[in-house]
Amino acid sequence: MTNIIGHFINGKIIEDTAHTQDVYNPSTGRVEKQVSMASRATVEEAVAAAQAAFPAWRNTPVMKRARVMFRYKELLEQNRDTICRLIGAEHGKILHDAAGELQRGIENVEYACGAPEFLKGDYSKNVGPDIDSWSDFQPLGVVAGITPFNFPAMVPLWMFPLAIVCGNTFVLKPSERDPSVGLFLAQLLQEAGLPDGVFNVVNGGKEAVDTLLTDARVQAVSFVGSTPIAQYIYSTATANGKRCQALGGAKNHAIVMPDADLDNVVNSLLGAAFGSCGERCMALSVAVAVGDETADRMIAGIKEGMKTLKVGAYSDNANHFGPLITAEHKAKVESYINSAEEQGATIVVDGRKPDLPAEYADGFFLGATLIDGVTPDMKSYQEEIFGPVLQVVRVKTMQEALDLINRHIYGNGTCIYTRDGEAARYFADNVQVGMVGINIPLPVPVAYHSFGGWKQSMFGDLGAYGRDGARFYTRRKTVTQRWPTSEVREGAVFSMPTLG
Numbered sequence: 195m196t197n198i199i200g201h202f203i204n205g206k207i208i209e210d211t212a213h214t215q216d217v218y219n220p221s222t223g224r225v226e227k228q229v230s231m232a233s234r235a236t237v238e239e240a241v242a243a244a245q246a247a248f249p250a251w252r253n254t255p256v257m258k259r260a261r262v263m264f265r266y267k268e269l270l271e272q273n274r275d276t277i278c279r280l281i282g283a284e285h286g287k288i289l290h291d292a293a294g295e296l297q298r299g300i301e302n303v304e305y306a307c308g309a310p311e312f313l314k315g316d317y318s319k320n321v322g323p324d325i326d327s328w329s330d331f332q333p334l335g336v337v338a339g340i341t342p343f344n345f346p347a348m349v350p351l352w353m354f355p356l357a358i359v360c361g362n363t364f365v366l367k368p369s370e371r372d373p374s375v376g377l378f379l380a381q382l383l384q385e386a387g388l389p390d391g392v393f394n395v396v397n398g399g400k401e402a403v404d405t406l407l408t409d410a411r412v413q414a415v416s417f418v419g420s421t422p423i424a425q426y427i428y429s430t431a432t433a434n435g436k437r438c439q440a441l442g443g444a445k446n447h448a449i450v451m452p453d454a455d456l457d458n459v460v461n462s463l464l465g466a467a468f469g470s471c472g473e474r475c476m477a478l479s480v481a482v483a484v485g486d487e488t489a490d491r492m493i494a495g496i497k498e499g500m501k502t503l504k505v506g507a508y509s510d511n512a513n514h515f516g517p518l519i520t521a522e523h524k525a526k527v528e529s530y531i532n533s534a535e536e537q538g539a540t541i542v543v544d545g546r547k548p549d550l551p552a553e554y555a556d557g558f559f560l561g562a563t564l565i566d567g568v569t570p571d572m573k574s575y576q577e578e579i580f581g582p583v584l585q586v587v588r589v590k591t592m593q594e595a596l597d598l599i600n601r602h603i604y605g606n607g608t609c610i611y612t613r614d615g616e617a618a619r620y621f622a623d624n625v626q627v628g629m630v631g632i633n634i635p636l637p638v639p640v641a642y643h644s645f646g647g648w649k650q651s652m653f654g655d656l657g658a659y660g661r662d663g664a665r666f667y668t669r670r671k672t673v674t675q676r677w678p679t680s681e682v683r684e685g686a687v688f689s690m691p692t693l694g
């Protein structure tokens with residue numbers, strides 16, 4: 195009755211029916227597929243394939259590695275519709291939103307095509323008499339990527355194109371909730387000419403992840419997901435001697451100043467709070483209004499805008515957003531709305547009973563919810579909700595708004611809406627958050643910058659993709675060279691060499 199989604203190891207799809215888990219279509223609420231859950235032995239097979247492929251791939255000229263990425267970019271574009279449908283059917287996001295996700299992923303492939311340039315090292319001639327010195331960037335070996343459900347194409351594409359073009363081999367462990375995209379991305383990479391074993395995909399859960407974290411052959415781990423798991427990944431990977439970057443959850447605030455362009459605020463908050471059903475780590479989930487008048491005007495505008503929002507199945511591009519990922523997650527989001535109500539906040543627009551056609555009655559839908567009068571002591575304020583819920587906090591001054599953001603445990607993204615350049619500049623300089631927008635709601639850095647939050651939104655030193663990514667997936671080697679001739683032969687030297 196159902197398809198089995200297996201693994202991709204050493205260039206082949208492996209169908210493994212020993213342990214499987216249901217994969218839902220969140221729009222209908224029905225189980226349509228099963229995913230194989232990799233055992234330790236299966237993951238070890240993938241790591242062995244990656245290890246075996248490493249020496250030849252490492253020695254493949256970087257220009258040839260980049261050419262695979264050029265072909266890959268074309269194939270991703272040619273297969274855009276298929277990929278977006280796979281995303282929609284398992285994640286639930288609307289096709290237009292899936293196309294945006296894929297485009298942001300492809301931009302990382304485009305960046306990877308520049309590897310011959312960004313992997314160039316430094317060279318200094320004659321650093322001492324007849325001594326030359328250079329440094330370059332060498333790949334690490336086998337690296338692993340563990341990714342979340344909410345961007346099944348984009349987040350893997352943040353990782354593996356760059357890791358591979360730098361000369362590493364890769365094992366990807368996608369989210370078990372929407373696993374088909376990862377396999378399809380692997381098949382296209384093979385079609386682009388990547389040698390077998392360089393890129394492998396294992397589906398599964400904790401057992402698969404724990405194998406990657408403890409296998410001595412894995413040199414580095416990139417993780418994106420929730421904060422508790424990010425902390426676990428970071429501490430376990432580093433305790434096992436691996437390089438690790440672990441990106442976690444978020445609570446992104448937007449400050450709305452009294453002088454802000456309110457039409458821009460309303461339009462961009464609607465998209466940034468409710469787009470993708472609020473399941474984005476850069477979603478704006480808290481609007482901090484400076485002054486009651488600002489709050490009242492903003493709420494009136496958002497309330498009006500929310501009347502036009504269409505919630506429904508992923509396949510209809512007229513919808514603004516789709517369902518949540520699972521029934522459990524839907525219940526969790528509802529419980530945050532309930533708790534805000536119980537703790538004294540005002541539910542201005544209630545999305546808990548969305549109006550849907552009968553065929554989608556069992557889907558995991560929630561309507562957009564707007565909550566006013568939220569205060570920092572509330573559970574719904576302190577924790578990440580990850581659903582279509584926008585909360586409003588009222589403050590009196592910009593400094594109060596800034597202090598609120600700086601006290602929060604998360605520091606992924608933020609935004610200020612204002613016409614005042616001085617206020618914006620002060621905010622950007624002083625806010626304790628990694629990615630800042632000024633009148634820009636979702637300041638996701640482009641592929642040639644790097645992505646990374648602060649505080650509990652990221653563990654590790656180097657962010658994802660861009661220059662940080664290239665440094666994460668390589669290590670610097672510095673060589674100092676002399677060719678002794680009979681004229682320059684010296685006796686033994688016991689003081690620290692100064693090369694002068």
Ligand code: NAD
Pocket residue numbers: 340341342343344345349367368369370398399400403404418419420421423424441442443444474475578580606645647651
């Ligand atoms: P998650 O933490 O539940 O899962 C992420 C990955 O970890 C999955 O591959 C999953 O199989 C694995 N995993 C889950 N539990 C595990 C365990 N106990 N041991 C080992 N591995 C485990 O996250 P999710 O629900 O898939 O994704 C949503 C979260 O990801 C949100 O918190 C969101 O903010 C965050 N996110 C962050 C960013 C960012 O860039 N900072 C981007 C996207 C998503």
